[in-house]
Amino acid sequence: MTRDDQTVPPALKVNSCGRDVEITGIRDFDLDHIFDCGQCFRWTRNEDGSYTGTAFGRIVRMIWNPAKQLLRICGATPEDFENVWRGYLDLNRDYGEIKKYLAEKDTVIREAIDFGSGIRILNQEKWETILSFLISQNNNIPRIRKCVDSLAETLGAKIGTYDGKAYYALPTPEILAEASLEDLAPCRLGYRAKYLIDTAKLVREEGLDVLEALGQPEITADDARQSLCRYSGVGPKVANCISLFSMGKIDSFPIDVWVRKVMHQLYGIEEKNVKAMAEFAAERFCPYGGIAQQYLFYYITHHEEDGQL
Incomplete structure (x- = not known):
């Protein structure tokens, strides 16, 4: 795979449903994983598991049905989906191929991928x-x-x-x-x-x-x-x-206190050695360091919350 590899995922079907739009055929997707991995702060989880938030001057509610691989965006049209939400949710990127590529690296990242399998990197303002x-x-x-x-x-x-x-x-x-x-x-x-x-x-x-x-x-x-x-x-x-x-720089690898913890606990790198962590990520996860970082971040934050690490 090259740095610019974006193998096209399976085609999506987009249908208008009154004032909403429904998209079927989405894979490697989960709203809980996407909106709870520290990458965005303007979405709120509702009691029914849907999310309401705002981006690019629009307010919508998103409902994900994993059994049907169906995403309903309430308050959006098919044109809105093509112009805003398809790119915002990074739906033109085949995360299945990326996960397969990363999972071959080691068992640590494979376990993190399985835990946060529906993460996608948002393309925010x-x-x-x-x-x-x-x-x-x-x-x-x-x-x-x-x-x-x-x-x-x-x-x-x-x-x-x-x-x-x-x-x-x-x-x-x-x-x-x-x-x-x-x-x-x-x-x-x-x-x-x-x-x-x-x-x-x-x-x-x-x-x-x-x-x-x-x-x-x-x-x-x-x-x-x-x-x-x-x-x-x-x-x-x-x-x-x-x-x-x-900015779409998916080889970026942010290192905060949580990433220092996960790199230390799961990869044995000295917790204060940020340079070694960056070098490790560049070598091990290239060209998808940023995507790997989100799997690791989600894994460590949720496991520590549950007292599992």
């Missing part, structure tokens, strides 16, 4: 992703979600209402660049507030197109990370997250 992962530093997922939502509600424009709940977009670079630390105080961002404001000022100065351009296929993951580290508060881990979750 770049500006939203840089804000989200600046907020994520030294933070836990429930609190990140609260901070991101609070930032949207405090300074963002209202997108609309769904099932009685109002949804807001994150503030634009122009709005956030004009904000003061006092303006952001209700969001309880702590020291991260200054990072957000300073980053917004640079994005406003350069233009959002400069950030968007980093997602072009000809830009390597290394070049994207180097450019992202120019933004206030963005270090290697955050840069890797942004490049993986919004």
Whole structure:
């Protein structure tokens, strides 16, 4: 397999159902795995197992039926699916082939893949992703979600209402660049507030197109990370997250406290030796380091929660 390998998955069938759209034939997919692996923060799990959230200025509810391999997106049309949700959910990539390729490497990654078999890497908005992962530093997922939502509600424009709940977009670079630390105080961002404001000022100065351009296929993951580290508060881990979750750089391998744990406990690498972990991932999982990272992250976080490791 080459770096650019994207073998086409089996064809999907897309049907309009009133105000919803149904997609059948999806494989290697599970909403719980996708929305609970630390890559996004704007989706909420409902009591029936569906998820409601927002992306690209749209609000939808997603319902997954694994027995029928059927995804229902409530509040979307077939055109919305083709223009937004197919790419957002990375449905043009054959994860079955990628899992097979990675599983041949060793039994550790094979077990992690089996545990989080429905994970897919979302292709999120770049500006939203840089804000989200600046907020994520030294933070836990429930609190990140609260901070991101609070930032949207405090300074963002209202997108609309769904099932009685109002949804807001994150503030634009122009709005956030004009904000003061006092303006952001209700969001309880702590020291991260200054990072957000300073980053917004640079994005406003350069233009959002400069950030968007980093997602072009000809830009390597290394070049994207180097450019992202120019933004206030963005270090290697955050840069890797942004490049993986919004720029299609699937060889990016973010290393946080959880990944250090899993690489130490399951691969025997010294927990503080981030360089050795990055080198190991580049050699063992290339060209799918980012996808492997998500399987490992999901595995370690859920097993530690259950007291199994």
